[in-house]
Amino acid sequence: MRMSLTVVLSVLLILFLLNVPISFALIISTAIYFLFTDSYSVTVLIQRMVNGIESVPLLAIIFFITAGILMNYTGITSRLLGFAKVITHPLPGSLAQVNVVLSTLMGGISGSNIADAAMQSKILVPEMEKQGYSRSFSSTLTAATSLITPIIPPGIALIMYGYVGNVSIGKLFLAGILPGIVLCLIFMIYVHFYAKKHNLETDKKEKVTTKYFFFTLKDAILALLLPVIIIGGIRFGIFSATESGAIAVFYALFLGLVIYREMKMKQVVSALVETVHTAASILIIIAAGSAFAWVLTLEQIPQKMTALMVNYISSPVIFFLVVLVFLLLIGMFVEGNVAIIILTPLFMPMIQQYGIDPVHFGIFFIICISIGTLTPPLGTIMFTTCSVTGTKIEDFIKHSIPFLFILIIAALLIAFIPSISLWLPTVLS
Amino acid sequence: MIKWLYAIDDIISTFALSVIILLIGFNVFFRFVLNDPIPWTEEVSLGLFVWLVFIGVSSAMKRNSHIGVDFFVNKMPKPFRILCSIIRAAAIYYVLIYVFIYIGYYFTLQAVNKVTPVLKISYQLIDIAVPLGGILTAIHFTRIFIHSFHTQYRQEGGS
Numbered sequence: 289m290r291m292s293l294t295v296v297l298s299v300l301l302i303l304f305l306l307n308v309p310i311s312f313a314l315i316i317s318t319a320i321y322f323l324f325t326d327s328y329s330v331t332v333l334i335q336r337m338v339n340g341i342e343s344v345p346l347l348a349i350i351f352f353i354t355a356g357i358l359m360n361y362t363g364i365t366s367r368l369l370g371f372a373k374v375i376t377h378p379l380p381g382s383l384a385q386v387n388v389v390l391s392t393l394m395g396g397i398s399g400s401n402i403a404d405a406a407m408q409s410k411i412l413v414p415e416m417e418k419q420g421y422s423r424s425f426s427s428t429l430t431a432a433t434s435l436i437t438p439i440i441p442p443g444i445a446l447i448m449y450g451y452v453g454n455v456s457i458g459k460l461f462l463a464g465i466l467p468g469i470v471l472c473l474i475f476m477i478y479v480h481f482y483a484k485k486h487n488l489e490t491d492k493k494e495k496v497t498t499k500y501f502f503f504t505l506k507d508a509i510l511a512l513l514l515p516v517i518i519i520g521g522i523r524f525g526i527f528s529a530t531e532s533g534a535i536a537v538f539y540a541l542f543l544g545l546v547i548y549r550e551m552k553m554k555q556v557v558s559a560l561v562e563t564v565h566t567a568a569s570i571l572i573i574i575a576a577g578s579a580f581a582w583v584l585t586l587e588q589i590p591q592k593m594t595a596l597m598v599n600y601i602s603s604p605v606i607f608f609l610v611v612l613v614f615l616l617l618i619g620m621f622v623e624g625n626v627a628i629i630i631l632t633p634l635f636m637p638m639i640q641q642y643g644i645d646p647v648h649f650g651i652f653f654i655i656c657i658s659i660g661t662l663t664p665p666l667g668t669i670m671f672t673t674c675s676v677t678g679t680k681i682e683d684f685i686k687h688s689i690p691f692l693f694i695l696i697i698a699a700l701l702i703a704f705i706p707s708i709s710l711w712l713p714t715v716l717s
Numbered sequence: 718m719i720k721w722l723y724a725i726d727d728i729i730s731t732f733a734l735s736v737i738i739l740l741i742g743f744n745v746f747f748r749f750v751l752n753d754p755i756p757w758t759e760e761v762s763l764g765l766f767v768w769l770v771f772i773g774v775s776s777a778m779k780r781n782s783h784i785g786v787d788f789f790v791n792k793m794p795k796p797f798r799i800l801c802s803i804i805r806a807a808a809i810y811y812v813l814i815y816v817f818i819y820i821g822y823y824f825t826l827q828a829v830n831k832v833t834p835v836l837k838i839s840y841q842l843i844d845i846a847v848p849l850g851g852i853l854t855a856i857h858f859t860r861i862f863i864h865s866f867h868t869q870y871r872q873e874g875g876s
Contacts, residue, residue, distance in 0.1 A: 306801050307790045308808045309783035311774075315812045333816065334824040334847055341770050342763045347741065350734060350769070527745045534742040557731070561776075564730040568773025569782045575770060623784050665788045 292324035293587050300580075310626050311569075311649035314576035321583045333579055340578025341571060344530050345451045349571065351533025352442045354563045355540045361555040362544035364511045367408060368393045371508035374501055380490040381483025383416050385476055386427055391433040392472040394507075395440025397540075401658065405434035405669050409676035420488055424683035428662075431673040431684075433475055435658045438624075440468035441515055442536065446653045447529075448574070448625055452581075452632040455646045457529035458522040462716055463647045463709040465519075467655070467702050474694055510547060514539055518684035523716055532656035570625055577629040584633065594637040604642040608703040611635075612656050612696070619660020623668065627657050648702075651709040655699045662688055662695075726775035726853045733756040733769040737762045764843040771817075771850030775823075779857045806862050813858065817851025 296317045303313035315333070322330045359365070369390055376385035387408060394404045408430045416426040438445045441461035450457035483489060517539065518532040527535060544551030584590065601607050618627055632653075639649045661669040664685065673683050702708050721728075740758050748754035777783050790801045824844055831840035 289733055303808055304786060305789045306805055306808075307785045307787045308805050309785040312809055312812045315816055316808055319812075319816055330820055331824045331827060334820055334844075338767055338824075338844060338847065341767055344759060344763070347737060347762060350766075351738065351741075352735065354738065375815060397870060400794075526749055531741055531745045534738050535745065537738050538742050559732045560734055561727050564769065564773050565776040565780050565782050567734075568730065568770055569777040569784055571770045572774050572777075573784065621786070626784065636864065666786065 292321060292413055293583075293589075295324075296321050296583065309569075310623070311572040311576045314573070314580045318576070318579045318583055327456060336579035336582050337575040340575045343451065344528075345447065345457060346571065346574065348442075348447045348457065348530045348533040349444055349679075350563060350567045351530070351537055352444055352447065354560065355401070355442075355533065355536035356400060356541035357559045357562050357566075358405060358537065358544060358551075358556065359397050360403070361551045362540055363548045363550035364397065364543060365411075366637075367504075367507040368397075368511050371504045374496050374504045377477075377493060377496050379480065379483075381479050381488050382493075383412070383419050383489060384421060384426075384479045386482060386494045387412050387416070387426075387429050388433045388475045392440060392468060393512065395437040395443070395468055397511055398437060400444055401434040401437040401661070402668060402672055404437045405431055405673050406676055408434065409673045412493050413673075413677045417564055422687075423677060424679050424687045425482075425679045427673045427679040428687040428691055429479070430677075431477075431662055431669045432688065432695065433472075434669055434673075435655070435661070435695065436468050436471045436475075438658060439464040439471070439651060439654055441465065442518055442533070443654075444570075445628060445658075446650065447623060448628045449632055449650045449654065450529075451574075452629055453636050453646055453650065455650060456636060459647050459713045459717065460650055461519055461522065461529065462713040463651050465515075465712055467651050467698075468706050470701065470708055471655075471698050472693075474698055478690065478694055485531055487595075492575055529561055541559065551610060551675070574629055577626075580630070581633045590634050590637045594641055597638055598641050604644055605704070607638070607642050607644075608652070608700075611653075612699055612703070615653065615656035616659055616696075619657045620663050621660070621666055623666075624654075624657045624661065628653070645706065645710060648706045648709045652699060652703050655695070655702060659692065659695050660700070662692065685699075726779065726850075726857075730769045730773040730776055733765040737765050737769070754850050754865070757833075757835040760835055760838070764833065764838065767843050768846040771846040774850050774851065775853035775857055778854045778861070781799045781861065802865070806858075809858055810855070813855040817854070818848045821847030821851055 299320055300317040302311065302312055304314060308316075311393055318333055318336075318371070319330065322328065322333060369386070372386045372389040372393060373382070376382045376389055377384050383520075390408060390412070394407075398404060405470075409427065413423065413426040413430060417423055437443070441464050443461075443464060446460040446464055447457055449455065450460045470509075514536060518536060520530055521527045521535065541551075541556070544556075597607070601610060615627070618631070632684055635649065635653070639646060661667050663670065664681065670681070670684055673679070674681055721874055740762050741756075744755050744758040770845035775782075793801065821844070825841050825848060828844050832838060833840070833843075
């Protein structure tokens with residue numbers, strides 16, 4: 289049996305290197321496993337895939353992808369931008385602060401960071417350049433702050449982790465809020481000192497009138513309400529985490545068609561089509577991943593790896609550090625969602641051994657794995673922002689170093705101060 | 718007609734998505750406001766979800782949005798890259814034809830007595846999405862694959 293597993297894993301690795309789509313590579317390596325075993329018919333492969341998909345929590349993924357894409361057409365972005373400008377107005381480097389705050393606010397309505405990074409690269413980076421920021425700093429800031437988006441609820445990564453690891457999605461949503469805010473604050477502090485040092489937007493500015501503040505707040509409040517509705521609804525048992533996704537879709541339609549009236553029916557249809565192919569490419573990986581995970585479980589891989597880990601590492605502190613380094617490396621080569629699907633079943637028995645709360649670990653996991661999106665060779669966010677803003681990759685890398693430090697510090701804070709993630713879920717449930 | 722056939726995967730999966738959203742959304746309303754949840758919401762949504770995913774694989778293939786890693790292949794010399802793209806195509810066809818279409822078809826046949834709990838819909842109606850998705854994806858992939866060879870050939874002819 290050991291032989292079969294070696295073949296399965298080598299085939300997976302080779303196909304992966306040959307640019308075969310991950311989902312297809314997972315299916316082939318699982319199919320190969322069936323050549324070695326007589327106990328199961330090969331139709332079990334399809335059965336595992338279909339069963340993996342037939343799950344209510346997964347519906348949340350398509351809902352939140354739909355809601356996020358629809359939100360782009362509602363006109364909510366420009367309103368949030370206006371609000372972010374008002375609240376950061378008195379600070380030095382206010383436009384860079386806007387970049388940080390807007391990512392945090394967008395986290396509450398959209399679940400994916402690539403969309404956020406692309407949007408801000410388009411609308412904020414040119415404006416920042418006009419105010420004297422260098423293009424590469426503006427791009428790296430945009431890319432780094434977009435990592436706040438996935439951990440603020442609702443987030444696709446949170447749902448994915450919750451589904452694969454069998455962890456309450458409602459709790460994960462609550463747990464993401466404070467770490468998101470912590471990240472936002474750390475970035476704001478950095479921007480503050482950066483702006484002071486480089487003398488960016490440091491002159492005394494006119495005060496924003498209270499009237500104008502409330503005017504922009506009124507515009508933005510409907511957007512800020514969505515995470516409140518989602519979390520409140522789940523908390524008070526009005527709807528489940530999955531259903532909250534459908535509510536978010538209706539909310540986006542309501543904003544776009546009734547309140548702001550900027551959305552057209554044609555845009556609704558194209559948003560749905562966009563959702564379908566984006567979602568299908570992720571969900572087929574989940575389907576293939578659950579067939580593959582079944583093989584791993586059959587071979588008791590998670591248990592064996594846990595035994596190995598516990599053998600060498602006794603303290604949870606060292607475990608967190610090892611996982612951090614491991615995820616930073618994996619994140620450089622593997623897309624975040626894919627890593628969550630494949631690695632979560634391996635981590636689950638380990639964190640149980642170390643007595644780590646799965647909700648706490650989930651937030652840490654998602655942050656660590658996202659850091660790789662900012663680094664070569666496969667940094668999706670890096671490529672997105674660089675291609676939109678026209679920044680050279682070398683400049684991006686040079687400017688990204690302080691941000692990588694910040695993110696690693698944030699990951700360590702979240703690892704070693706569990707209450708940042710666990711306080712809200714404990715208090716509110 | 719051709720245009721309609723070309724978009725058939727998008728039409729089916731977008732339809733499935735819309736119905737799922739409406740069903741789950743209305744069910745919250747029915748349960749919370751009218752206190753009378755629709756008992757078959759879950760099974761119909763999940764059945765449509767299987768259709769959405771497996772037919773959606775074709776939509777994603779059409780737009781080349783399946784997630785893969787082209788970093789290593791792009792670093793290789795050209796003859797090796799062509800070899801890679803042939804192996805890659807073989808791997809994709811293996812999944813589509815053998816796994817999705819062939820095994821998927823047998824899997825569908827086996828489900829003859831399996832029905833959903835409330836509406837007693839035959840599981841064959843749900844599982845057929847697997848071979849069907851395989852066929853649609855294979856058609857689109859073949860088109861893309863031939864096209865990519867054409868453009869490569871033309872590039873070489875031009876230089």
